[in-house]
Amino acid sequence: MTQRVLILGGRGRIGSSVAQDISKYTQANIVFTGRTTAIETQQDKSLQYLALDLAETEKLREAISNTNLVVHCAGPFHYRDTTVLQICIEQGVNYVDVSDHRSYTSKVLALHDRAVEKGVTAVINTGIFPGISNSMVRQCVEQFDVPEEIHLSYVVSSSGGAGVTVMRTTFLGLQNPFEALINGQWEKVKPYTGRETVSFPQPYGKSGVYWFDMPETFTLPKAFPTVKSVITKFGSVPDFYNHLTWIAANIFPKSWIQNPGGVEFLAQVSHFMTGVTDNLRGIGVAIRSEVRGIKNGETAIYCSTLVHENTSVAAGYGTGSIAQLLLAGRLNKPGVYTVEEALSTGLFEEMMQSRGLNINQQWL
CATH class of the missing domain: 3.30.360.10 (Dihydrodipicolinate Reductase; domain 2)
Structure with a gap:
């Protein structure tokens, strides 16, 4: 069966870059969300638009229930609570985000044990x-x-x-x-x-x-x-x-x-x-x-x-590569982890090389 990815905040610059990366490197169907009700026309049939405000909890819950992976790009994360991840854990859906603030990071890390119990892999602080x-x-x-x-x-x-x-x-x-x-x-x-x-x-x-x-x-x-x-x-x-x-x-x-x-x-x-x-x-x-x-x-x-x-394209590489590995079953580590804890150097280097991103390394 074709896998489905839900990208929250997918109309923004970062979210759009993540969607493009996942579309290029996987066969998944992608649903991306925004708060406007405007009808979106897409040339790529694997991309679909869903009008969704994160405050609409039941609509959010339904959207998550129909997906294999949630990618949370709806910042700023200074204002976000852990509702999205909690629903993912409840429904056994893997999770990735581009969070970039310590308060949010601390709150989602506190859900580690619950994610382990449900077998959910959640990788946070991805991006650039x-x-x-x-x-x-x-x-x-x-x-x-x-x-x-x-x-x-x-x-x-x-x-x-x-x-x-x-x-x-x-x-x-x-x-x-x-x-x-x-x-x-x-x-x-x-x-x-x-x-x-x-x-x-x-x-x-x-x-x-x-x-x-x-x-x-x-x-x-x-x-x-x-x-x-x-x-x-x-x-x-x-x-x-x-x-x-x-x-x-x-x-x-x-x-x-x-x-x-x-x-x-x-x-x-x-x-x-x-x-x-x-x-x-x-x-x-x-x-x-x-x-x-x-x-x-x-x-x-x-x-x-x-x-x-x-x-923003580089951020798409970072998040998209984690999504690619999760969808392929190559990254399976139940719990909530920062990217440096979840991703091995070997997999990281493989993903960056496949995207043509050159990282120079040297002893000083």
Whole structure:
């Protein structure tokens, strides 16, 4: 029988990229959802549209009951509860998401035991960052006898082609200090502070990055318990976007970014501005994963990097590859796991190579 995939939030930039990837690499029929009732016409007969608001619990339950896999792309995840995953667990349906906020990550991880009991595999934080970035860290960590420090940096060109939802997520991520593991101690860190200049592959080169609240900050120490420091930093090009974001985080009144209206205003303004620079600077992404640890009794550093010309397409690779493996029965690990816990390096490298995504690795 033909398998069915339900993509929640499938009309957005990320959701659309995920749908395209799954359509290319599997034979599944795909139902993608959005909140509008407009009739969608699709040339690809394997794609169908369903108008659905996640608040319509019974309609959501019915949609999930008719599927083999749910892919949750309906962010921002700052506002989401665990209803979707709970229904998947109840109905024995596997689950993937592109969640990118620590509060949501913590809530869904708490459902691990229930997923194990029902035999449901749920893989969270897939996409590009978090997602592919986490598996790059795993690549690096596995080179060491004792990994000790992780430094994970991201830079995005203009909007990254990911739409206004990602803008909302950025400003929501500036709202509160967060905990990070630094030299074996959990410390409070203020978002968009601690600027560093990091060397990325061309065309990015040396770019400024800042502390940013990502789930990796606490999921990577859980996955790799010998690690004493995990640093997650994010930046944009052109660099003036970094300065504007720094002002929003450190100068603007807190009320601007601590209520939905303020966040929406900043997101819409930013989306308009990046719409201009997208054509000039592109919409790509670069990731640098650097791990320090003990190898053969000596301290060493291992680094992996990648560049892709379209951030949302790269996110589709990350999530779509997990969906492909679940549908093929090649990834079967009941419970709720972050991608770095669920996906072996061998499978990760196979999926990225099949999509032509080149990851450079080297000892420094």
